[in-house]
Amino acid sequence: MTLKNWCAVLVISAGAVSSAIAQSDFPPSANSKQEAPRLVEVMSMAQLQHLKLWHAGKAGNWDLAAYELRQLTNSLAEAAIFYPAIPISNVTTMKEPLLSIADAIAAGDNRKFAVSMRGLTDGCNACHASMGRGFIAISVPTGGQPPANQIFSPSGSGRKK
């Protein structure tokens, strides 16, 4: 599935969402019980994925950016599946910025990437505001330093399609 389709499918319908998540490269053992992660866990992961996505894009590491975009899309989808109190419309409005970031990654377009990341971040905050969590204000990362224990420059390894 292309990155673009991935984002579209995951965000559009909760039914499609669960099956797409189940298609991970690393599915859990059949014996493991699916337990709902706490919403703050999903969101804290989304925050880290948002940060890494930004730094990967800034470093022109489009493979890593595509990977982080998938993880972030999955996190948003998980929030919607496990927490039905979240209005689905708040999740589907994330579709446009996610698709736009997927386009920017495919084109290796830095400017579009930055603009789309701002749109995505506005979407994070719009949902927080609508759910009485307006005090959780996300911004496009401002510091120049990516998380220091991971290498963000492209390593030259093969591009996985």
Ligand code: HEC
């Ligand atoms: C569809 C709704 C929705 C969207 C979209 C959304 N969030 Fe959240 N987020 C929530 C809700 C609801 C909470 C509060 C959870 C709670 O209080 O239990 C939350 C909480 C958080 C928290 C606080 C977690 C903590 O423990 O500090 C962070 C950070 C966060 N979101 C990041 C993000 C980021 C980054 C994005 C965008 C990439 C995003 N969220 C998009 C609904 C959303």
